[in-house]
Amino acid sequence: MTQPIRIGTRGSRLALAQAEEVRARLMAAHGLREEDFAITVLSTSGDRIQDRALSEAGGKGLFTKEIEEALLDGRVDLAVHSSKDMATRVPDGLALAAYLPREDVRDVFIGRSVSRIADLPHGARVGSASLRRQALLRRIRPDLELVIFRGNVQTRLAKLAAGEVEGTLLALAGLKRLGDAEVASEILDSASFPPAPGQGAICIQIRDGDGRIAPLVAAVDHADTHGVLAAERAFLAVLDGSCRTPIAAHGTLKGDQFRFHGMILTPDGARMHETHVEGSRADALRMAEDAALRLVAEAGAEFFEGWRR
Numbered sequence: 001m002t003q004p005i006r007i008g009t010r011g012s013r014l015a016l017a018q019a020e021e022v023r024a025r026l027m028a029a030h031g032l033r034e035e036d037f038a039i040t041v042l043s044t045s046g047d048r049i050q051d052r053a054l055s056e057a058g059g060k061g062l063f064t065k066e067i068e069e070a071l072l073d074g075r076v077d078l079a080v081h082s083s084k085d086m087a088t089r090v091p092d093g094l095a096l097a098a099y100l101p102r103e104d105v106r107d108v109f110i111g112r113s114v115s116r117i118a119d120l121p122h123g124a125r126v127g128s129a130s131l132r133r134q135a136l137l138r139r140i141r142p143d144l145e146l147v148i149f150r151g152n153v154q155t156r157l158a159k160l161a162a163g164e165v166e167g168t169l170l171a172l173a174g175l176k177r178l179g180d181a182e183v184a185s186e187i188l189d190s191a192s193f194p195p196a197p198g199q200g201a202i203c204i205q206i207r208d209g210d211g212r213i214a215p216l217v218a219a220v221d222h223a224d225t226h227g228v229l230a231a232e233r234a235f236l237a238v239l240d241g242s243c244r245t246p247i248a249a250h251g252t253l254k255g256d257q258f259r260f261h262g263m264i265l266t267p268d269g270a271r272m273h274e275t276h277v278e279g280s281r282a283d284a285l286r287m288a289e290d291a292a293l294r295l296v297a298e299a300g301a302e303f304f305e306g307w308r309r
């Protein structure tokens, strides 16, 4: 290769691990060497916010905007993202071209002195910045005191060890990619504690129609993950999902069979609407969109008042 392929990524340990995984897969698929790539670390506004809930700071896109600008400007050739962090709308001129095989979708609880949520003392402090996790947690333990808890995995574990909170919730996928899965003390069931749309999936974003990069990344695209993620994102798009909306979505494919579980909650967890659908893979997108429309109709306008932007 004449010019190195420039991979844009955030600089967190998890983001770098994800960029390296994409690089390794591209190397294997095309017989390329590490020198054929340049990993370019980009700082995003999301990386600079430590004190507020992401929902208050501007929602999704905080971790991706600067990287998307670098793609559009031609400073990088492809970008690696956590699908979960992507806004529903992809900017004009860019495309989500490939998804790596999805990691475990489940959330985990990490306790300081107890290992299970059920064993937390009454009123214990639990840290999370995710509205979905807060709402799901409030449903099962309305007594808990939920505090906004941000920062990378290492920072959170340090705060936990220091006793700032009794527990926190994280995605198992991220812990696995960091080689830290053993810190999880309870793995939460995805049926009763469903993941965020896109959780556990790494996506590759490129300039739409880039003749050099598109065929390169197409070789590492995982078709099932791509299909499921398109459906989860369609569900989110109908619900106008932002970080303000506690929304869960989990699609799976077994051969031609697509199954989907979607859920919306009020932030206090007091109200919840969910749907399970099943059908053919070819109908996945439409099924997920219809599921979202049904939930909106079922919940009624007042459900969204006060928290929908």
Ligand SMILES: NCc1[nH]cc(CCC(=O)O)c1CC(=O)O
Pocket (backbone or CB within 6 Å): 082, 083, 084, 085, 169, 170, 171, 172, 173, 174, 198, 199, 200, 201, 202
């Ligand atoms: N918003 C932060 C973020 N984005 C993706 C992951 C985890 C990895 C994934 O879901 O792919 C995390 C951290 C977390 O939720 O624990």
